[in-house]
Amino acid sequence: xxxxxxxxxxxxxxxxxxxxxxxxxxxxxxxxxxxxxxxxxxxxxxxxxxxxxxxxxxxxxxxxxxxxxxxxxxxxxxxxxxxxxxxxxxxxxxxxxxxxxxxxxxxxxxxxxxxxxxxxxxxxxxxxxxxxxxxxxxxxxxxxxxxxxxxxxxxxxxxxxxxxxxxxxxxxxxxxxxxxxxxxxxxxxxxxxxxxxxxxxxxxxxxxxxxxxxxxxxxxxxxxxxxxxxxxxxxxxxxxxxxxxxxxxxxxxxxxxxxxxxxxxxxxxxxxxxxxxxxxxxxxxxxxxxxxxxxxxxxxxxxxxxxxxxxxxxxx
Amino acid sequence: xxxxxxxxxxxxxxxxxxxxxxxxxxxxxxxxxxxxxxxxxxxxxxxxxxxxxxxxxxxxxxxxxxxxxxxxxxxxxxxxxxxxxxxxxxxxxxxxxxxxxxxxxxxxxxxxxxxxxxxxxxxxxxxxxxxxxxxxxxxxxxxxxxxxxxxxxxxxxxxxxxxxxxxxxxxxxxxxxxxxxxxxxxxxxxxxxxxxxxxxxxxxxxxxxxxxxxxxxxxxxxxxxxxxxxxxxxxxxxxxxxxxxxxxxxxxxxxxxxxxxxxxxxxxxxxxxxxxxxxxxxxxxxxxxxxxxxxxxxxxxxxxxxxxxxxxxxxxxxxxxxxxxxxxxxxxxxxxxxxxx
Numbered sequence: 001x002x003x004x005x006x007x008x009x010x011x012x013x014x015x016x017x018x019x020x021x022x023x024x025x026x027x028x029x030x031x032x033x034x035x036x037x038x039x040x041x042x043x044x045x046x047x048x049x050x051x052x053x054x055x056x057x058x059x060x061x062x063x064x065x066x067x068x069x070x071x072x073x074x075x076x077x078x079x080x081x082x083x084x085x086x087x088x089x090x091x092x093x094x095x096x097x098x099x100x101x102x103x104x105x106x107x108x109x110x111x112x113x114x115x116x117x118x119x120x121x122x123x124x125x126x127x128x129x130x131x132x133x134x135x136x137x138x139x140x141x142x143x144x145x146x147x148x149x150x151x152x153x154x155x156x157x158x159x160x161x162x163x164x165x166x167x168x169x170x171x172x173x174x175x176x177x178x179x180x181x182x183x184x185x186x187x188x189x190x191x192x193x194x195x196x197x198x199x200x201x202x203x204x205x206x207x208x209x210x211x212x213x214x215x216x217x218x219x220x221x222x223x224x225x226x227x228x229x230x231x232x233x234x235x236x237x238x239x240x241x242x243x244x245x246x247x248x249x250x251x252x253x254x255x256x257x258x259x260x261x262x263x264x265x266x267x268x269x270x271x272x273x274x275x276x277x278x279x280x281x282x283x284x285x286x287x288x289x290x291x292x293x294x295x296x297x298x299x300x301x302x303x304x305x306x307x308x309x310x311x312x313x314x315x316x
Numbered sequence: 317x318x319x320x321x322x323x324x325x326x327x328x329x330x331x332x333x334x335x336x337x338x339x340x341x342x343x344x345x346x347x348x349x350x351x352x353x354x355x356x357x358x359x360x361x362x363x364x365x366x367x368x369x370x371x372x373x374x375x376x377x378x379x380x381x382x383x384x385x386x387x388x389x390x391x392x393x394x395x396x397x398x399x400x401x402x403x404x405x406x407x408x409x410x411x412x413x414x415x416x417x418x419x420x421x422x423x424x425x426x427x428x429x430x431x432x433x434x435x436x437x438x439x440x441x442x443x444x445x446x447x448x449x450x451x452x453x454x455x456x457x458x459x460x461x462x463x464x465x466x467x468x469x470x471x472x473x474x475x476x477x478x479x480x481x482x483x484x485x486x487x488x489x490x491x492x493x494x495x496x497x498x499x500x501x502x503x504x505x506x507x508x509x510x511x512x513x514x515x516x517x518x519x520x521x522x523x524x525x526x527x528x529x530x531x532x533x534x535x536x537x538x539x540x541x542x543x544x545x546x547x548x549x550x551x552x553x554x555x556x557x558x559x560x561x562x563x564x565x566x567x568x569x570x571x572x573x574x575x576x577x578x579x580x581x582x583x584x585x586x587x588x589x590x591x592x593x594x595x596x597x598x599x600x601x602x603x604x605x606x607x608x609x610x611x612x613x614x615x616x617x618x619x620x621x622x623x624x625x626x627x628x629x630x631x632x633x634x635x636x637x638x639x640x641x642x643x644x645x646x647x648x649x650x651x652x653x654x655x656x657x
Binding site for chain 2: 154
């Protein structure tokens with residue numbers, strides 16, 4: 001189909017194309033600047049930066065393993081708690097709930113996403129941490145001997161951080177999962193009903209069809225949990241530790257950056273912090289990229305079979 | 317429509333020009349959070365006396381303050397830990413340290429059902445923060461507090477998670493009273509803490525201590541007073557148990573007057589003297605000897621003269637101790653060396 005292009009159209013295309021390019025350029029510049037500023041520690045420590053556990057700015061020893069451990073542990077645990085809840089919300093809103101309460105319910109879940117991180121942190125310090133401390137102290141002795149529940153019950157620690165992250169991740173994951181479920185063509189559900197499926201089995205069929213998109217939604221939540229700073233630093237205890245114990249205070253990459261960056265005067269200390277920022281940036285970029293790709297592939301394949309049959313009919 | 321736009325633009329321009337014309341001098345500074353309350357009060361009072369001068373201070377931390385004055389993005393800096401020789405060499409010009417007030421760092425604690433005031437000694441505090449003393453009914457604590465009934469609760473050490481001048485003062489003291497601390501951890505703004513949980517800022521530490529039963533932490537005196545957290549006396553070099561007050565902090569500085577180095581970079585923790593509080597410190601304002609903007613320099617020198625004189629009267633109300641007269645005299649002599657033209 002030929003398109004008549006006026007100069008106005010061309011200008012518009014160039015203008016908006018430029019805006020799109022600017023965004024890519026900014027990401028590229030961030031990556032470049034982070035690498036440039038972290039060169040001193042990259043040259044001094046190399047790969048040992050990722051393997052050593054000692055973080056000692058006074059002695060000039062920098063090992064980032066506790067932060068990577070803390071970030072991954074808290075995010076994965078948060079996801080393990082949040083994913084079933086978020087999926088449950090998505091399935092309920094998309095499939096089961098009456099139309100009348102659908103919109104208020106959606107509104108309320110999205111409201112959780114609008115609360116600023118530091119407000120979560122304050123709520124965590126005053127409400128969640130005492131509750132978690134009470135839970136930890138009331139745990140029976142036989143469970144306390146397991147390594148995952150070992151250590152004094154302080155309240156602040158990995159468990160509080162994972163819980164608060166889970167609460168923050170639920171709205172994102174549930175809203176994307178809900179959209180993905182809505183994009184499942186009705187023919188899937190109708191086909192299931194036609195074959196004699198119950199309501200639950202039809203929902204399972206829809207979930208199976210939407211599995212890549214739901215995985216994308218979960219990974220999007222993971223990306224959010226990785227970068228959370230203020231809420232986590234207020235409840236995690238800020239002690240660099242590599243331990244499986246849920247009660248022990250630990251440290252994440254975002255938290256150490258928020259805490260130490262403004263006072264770091266020593267160039268090596270600054271460079272070590274920037275290198276942690278670089279790692280966080282890379283991990284978050286990869287996770288978000290993968291999740292977007294998964295969601296797009298899901299949306300494409302929803303239209304895919306229809307296009308295939310149409311081209312087949314046209315060729316015949 | 318067009319005329320409305322013109323009128324609005326005209327009003328905005330007039331407003332901006334008006335405010336710009338009013339401020340003959342706008343001076344920017346940044347640095348320590350430790351003296352932030354008294355500096356805010358000072359800059360506010362000074363502005364009331366000189367309405368055409370506005371001094372803007374951002375409490376971003378001592379390290380950031382040192383970085384910013386070295387790169388000359390601010391006119392003056394503020395720090396709780398004096399600049400090291402390497403940092404001074406890295407600056408493009410000579411920087412003077414001016415002590416402004418004295419502050420104290422106190423050990424705060426929260427033990428359920430214990431209302432009595434607990435006494436601490438330097439070595440005991442070091443052992444607690446090293447993680448060697450883990451329960452409140454440990455014999456080391458009981459020895460100093462014969463009358464108190466101490467429960468078998470775990471001690472939760474609370475320290476700063478962010479780099480801090482308050483931390484610097486605390487670990488400087490611990491290193492002087494405990495050789496083990498000096499070797500194992502050292503002195504700096506972001507030490508590798510052997511034990512405990514971290515809170516962000518003095519507020520974070522106060523919050524964690526008040527919320528966690530069995531916690532012990534360290535905060536500036538004003539935070540303990542305003543949040544009504546229990547804090548105990550600390551044994552000084554002369555063997556006396558002294559609680560942090562304006563008088564005991566000033567006493568700690570008085571001894572230092574005699575041995576004050578010419579650049580004022582001195583630590584007064586663990587000061588000699590019967591009534592000295594051992595965890596006291598100066599806090600310094602940093603100025604270039606020969607700054608580029610001489611007009612701003614003139615204003616700052618005038619401000620410093622006021623701060624070292626009448627300004628000291630405001631210190632006690634905010635929990636800081638005023639400088640001893642001997643120190644003020646020496647500082648005014650150094651102030652005279654700052655170029656104003």
